[in-house]
Amino acid sequence: MSAGGIGRRPLRPIGKLLAEDTKRHHLSLVLQRLFTDGPASRADLARDTGLSRVTISDLVGSLLQDGLVAELGSPAETRVGKPPTLVGLLPDAVHIVALDLSPEDRLAGAVIDLSGQVKARAEIPREGATGEAAIRLVVRLARQLRAGSTRPVLGIGVGSAGVVDGDGVVVNAANLGWANVDLTGILRRELHTSVYVANDANTAVLGEHTFGQGGATDLMLVRVGTGVGAGLVVGGALVEGHTSAAGEIGHVVVDTGGVRCACGRVGCLETVLAVPHLRRGERSLASVGATLGGVLAPIVGALNLSEIVLVGPLDLLDGELCEAVDATVRERVMAVSSTELVVRTSPLGDDVVLLGAAVLVLSGELGVS
Numbered sequence: 153m154s155a156g157g158i159g160r161r162p163l164r165p166i167g168k169l170l171a172e173d174t175k176r177h178h179l180s181l182v183l184q185r186l187f188t189d190g191p192a193s194r195a196d197l198a199r200d201t202g203l204s205r206v207t208i209s210d211l212v213g214s215l216l217q218d219g220l221v222a223e224l225g226s227p228a229e230t231r232v233g234k235p236p237t238l239v240g241l242l243p244d245a246v247h248i249v250a251l252d253l254s255p256e257d258r259l260a261g262a263v264i265d266l267s268g269q270v271k272a273r274a275e276i277p278r279e280g281a282t283g284e285a286a287i288r289l290v291v292r293l294a295r296q297l298r299a300g301s302t303r304p305v306l307g308i309g310v311g312s313a314g315v316v317d318g319d320g321v322v323v324n325a326a327n328l329g330w331a332n333v334d335l336t337g338i339l340r341r342e343l344h345t346s347v348y349v350a351n352d353a354n355t356a357v358l359g360e361h362t363f364g365q366g367g368a369t370d371l372m373l374v375r376v377g378t379g380v381g382a383g384l385v386v387g388g389a390l391v392e393g394h395t396s397a398a399g400e401i402g403h404v405v406v407d408t409g410g411v412r413c414a415c416g417r418v419g420c421l422e423t424v425l426a427v428p429h430l431r432r433g434e435r436s437l438a439s440v441g442a443t444l445g446g447v448l449a450p451i452v453g454a455l456n457l458s459e460i461v462l463v464g465p466l467d468l469l470d471g472e473l474c475e476a477v478d479a480t481v482r483e484r485v486m487a488v489s490s491t492e493l494v495v496r497t498s499p500l501g502d503d504v505v506l507l508g509a510a511v512l513v514l515s516g517e518l519g520v521s
């Protein structure tokens with residue numbers, strides 16, 4: 153993973169923390185090294201980043217001053233001469249406010265530290281609020297979480313339902329009644345801090361990429377809820393597509409003789425895979441898994457993904473459904489495409505969007521992902 157790995161989204165830092173471009177880039181190299189591999193001596197940092205010892209000393213000095221890192225003493229094994237002092241990231245130095253606007257019935261939020269630990273949670277029932285009323289609830293939840301944080305807040309990250317463009321404008325979110333809502337601008341004005349907004353499935357794949365178990369750089373995350381969405385990371389970078397709609401596989405038609413979908417067409421993937429349909433047992437889990445595998449196979453073939461991660465109710469997804477996805481994809485692509493493919497569910501569960509929202513801020517503010 154390279155610094156600022158969430159390539160295509162212009163997550164431009166606007167914080168005062170890292171003032172000037174070259175220094176900001178160098179700082180992100182150092183932070184990424186500490187974030188990924190843990191504590192290091194200044195000599196290790198110089199070697200791993202390719203920066204000079206003098207530059208590293210200067211950078212570590214400013215990170216110490218900002219309180220983002222601390223000197224941790226010397227490693228246990230001592231060599232000849234003066235043992236080096238290790239420097240490590242302080243995960244609890246600053247907090248991130250993360251919001252998940254994807255559940256139908258509520259707005260969920262958390263305060264998260266730099267290591268992905270949830271420090272506090274809050275939620276507000278939506279009670280059908282849409283449009284302006286829903287925006288006011290989002291602002292209220294963000295304020296409430298920030299007020300409850302015991303550390304300086306690095307920024308606010310939001311995973312929103314619907315299509316969100318590269319500037320964090322919600323282009324369209326039907327269930328929230330939003331069209332061209334500049335949620336980033338609104339939260340920035342109301343809370344006077346850095347704000348990053350992205351689609352919930354894109355946010356989820358970032359959460360899995362950074363805080364999940366895999367460490368894969370080519371993965372697709374499929375979220376199964378009241379709808380079906382997906383997020384893609386390819387070559388370590390989020391793929392957004394030219395109209396910010398990459399990953400919208402829920403409305404790929406899988407059964408032209410099927411039932412009518414909310415989008416107006418007939419037989420979309422969502423009409424067999426969304427949770428209400430699975431719960432009603434309209435089709436067996438294995439058969440739905442095979443259908444999903446059929447949709448994913450050409451994507452695996454085209455992109456040579458190493459992981460497919462399913463997120464949603466584990467009682468439905470784990471087992472038969474997941475196994476059928478795995479078997480179907482393997483049947484339909486060349487062995488070279490699937491030999492190291494892993495199809496699994498996510499250990500992060502419902503928190504995957506909140507953690508991804510934290511990654512938006514980590515990436516945008518510190519260049520770490």
Ligand SMILES: [Zn+2]
Pocket residue numbers: 402403404413414415416417420422
């Ligand atoms: Zn549809």
